[in-house]
Amino acid sequence: MTSNTTPLLPWKVRFTMSIISFLISVSRRSNDTVNRRLFNFFDRKISPNPNFKDGVYSSDVIVDPMRNLWFRLFIPSSNSFSDVPLPVFVFFHGGGFAMCSPSSIIYNNCGWKFSPSCCSSDSLRKVSKFESYRFSFNTTVFWR
Structure with a gap:
């Protein structure tokens, strides 16, 4: 029996990375430029x-x-x-x-x-x- 022991990230890290990924996606325009004003609003x-x-x-x-x-x-x-x-x-x-x-x-x-x-x-x-x-x-x- 083989066990797949891939290390899991802690839930806080996964949650934070999900939020950051979402904010980057939201602040990206359809022509792939960055809406920095919107991104800077969320960037603490x-x-x-x-x-x-x-x-x-x-x-x-x-x-x-x-x-x-x-x-x-x-x-x-x-x-x-x-x-x-x-x-x-x-x-x-x-x-x-x-x-x-x-x-x-x-x-x-x-x-x-x-x-x-x-x-x-x-x-x-x-x-x-x-x-x-x-x-x-x-x-x-x-x-x-």
């Missing part, structure tokens, strides 16, 4: 947290205000590893550079998870840098 934003939460704090760094080019840094607390330099993990968000940003709640939560201060190994501690770089044009997005 969160501000950086300058206070330590789970040993990590975040801050936004503006590179070029004319192009709205900025990034969010997630920095673990320094009390656990003194003056040891940390590697920088650069993350380009998966919105196809067309939707979402590092301030979107889903990517902000990823940043907290990518910069743990309570790792068992110093080699896993890092500073995470989430880019907000709009690479795509306001034209057709290929979904198929």
